[in-house]
Amino acid sequence: MKIVFGHGKYIRGEGLIGQIGDYVAPFGKKVCLFGGKTSLSIVSAPITKDLSQHGLEMLPPIWYGGECSKRNIYNLKNQVEEFQPDVLLVAGGGKALDTVKALGYLLDLPVITIPTIASTCAAGTCISILYDDKGEFLEISRKSKNPDLILVDTQIILEAPVRYLISGIGDTLAKWFESKASNQKAVPNAFNCGAVELARFVYELLLKEGKRAAESIHKGVVSKELEDIIDAIIAVSGNISNYGGDDCRTAGAHAVYSGLTIFPEAHEVYHGEIVAFGILTQLAMEGRPDEEILDVIAYYKQVNLPCTLGDMGIDSSRISEEQWQTLGSVTVGIEDMANMPFEVTPQMVIDGIRRADQLGHTAL
Structure with missing residues (x-):
């Protein structure tokens, strides 16, 4: 059934x-x-x-x-x-x-x-x-x-403040990266494969229209781009989750988001902003080349999404080794991480976050 x-x-x-x-x-x-x-x-x-x-x-x-x-x-x-x-x-x-x-x-x-x-x-x-x-x-x-x-x-x-829309863009970007990762473990069918293709479309739409949608809010004008991005974040993205179900819902990016909530500073950062940094970490854990991650960071800079821990108020120089280990352990225990197509260890999370943070600083 x-x-x-x-x-x-x-x-x-x-x-x-x-x-x-x-x-x-x-x-x-x-x-x-x-x-x-x-x-x-x-x-x-x-x-x-x-x-x-x-x-x-x-x-x-x-x-x-x-x-x-x-x-x-x-x-x-x-x-x-x-x-x-x-x-x-x-x-x-x-x-x-x-x-x-x-x-x-x-x-x-x-x-x-x-x-x-x-x-x-x-x-x-x-x-x-x-x-x-x-x-x-x-x-x-x-x-x-x-x-x-x-x-x-x-x-x-x-x-509403434009930062909320930017956060929504960050959360919705993750649909593409997470669905194509988690769906690797599933038996292909019309729904989960359709969800991944829909996620690809939404990703390309965000890259094309996200910046102009944010500019529309700054100008106080309801533009076609703003309507498209609102629909993509709220409705189309929701249907990706609904159609893909557990086969392609959330993966490493959201697990990193949940792990980072151990830091009180992260509670002042919006969900999609942290998820956006989680995307960079997931790409690092997947062993993607620097150039691919830097391309994503370049878009983040256009729309003002965080690309370093410092952008989220977390001072990496003050994270103790014990806190790093706790962060790694908590993150791999999050249900989302089990959707990755390979086993993720706490050290992989720690290394991924550090690499993402380093690349974010390189881009800056």
Whole structure:
């Protein structure tokens, strides 16, 4: 039996938040809205107003808790169970979206995701990334609701800091490098091979239009390039994960991301920014030539993605040998690393990070 997940309807347009009742009403009369603090400060008033005009009942907007952790997921469950909602809405970035997708799984309720930044594909995937309450990675959870509807208000994405879009580019670049690596261990079929080819297309699109999309945000203009990159990050990238499944989901780049969360400094760096450095490390672990890695770094410099540990606030000169060993051990223990087509040792991780960092400094 072959089971393939795909997200529900994807709708992108300017001003969607002010018309949200048209899209929510078919799901039921009782609504809960969750999100990050910043996102709720932007969208809760227009959402509440429009839902009220459609005669829908809702609790006051609820902050998701700050981390996609089991504690926060169950805290939200306790807050809304008595209300017996018909549908869950969540606005924000990846951790908020993942938290409420996990809540939707627990409560067996439809989930509508409203990404307010284009920084990950979390709005369109059927997994949640779990952390502890301090922000250190724990696991990839399949106990997560597949979104029934994705609403992307382009105006809100446009008004968000450009750094979020750049982070989304970093996270989405990884689809190509990771899917072609992890798929080497799989039996080829229409879905996983199709996912890899789609990842290749998205990679080429990012190289072609990523810089101009970022410039569009600086100019405050919704351009074709910006729309393309938003769709690629949120929807197309999500479908690469959904279609490829475990055959070509995440690999070395995301494992390095998770490993680097042992450093408190990394908690101030966005997910896709760290993943971008993880791509360089994965290429180093694969034994790719310097020229290939430097080509990727050259693109990073165009769009302002990190290419050294220092770019992420991590001072390599102050990392003790014990910390290096911990970093290597933690990283190889991450589920993503098992998707690499060869066995990765802690020393390979350490050497890969050091080589990536050195090449980043060479390019600078």
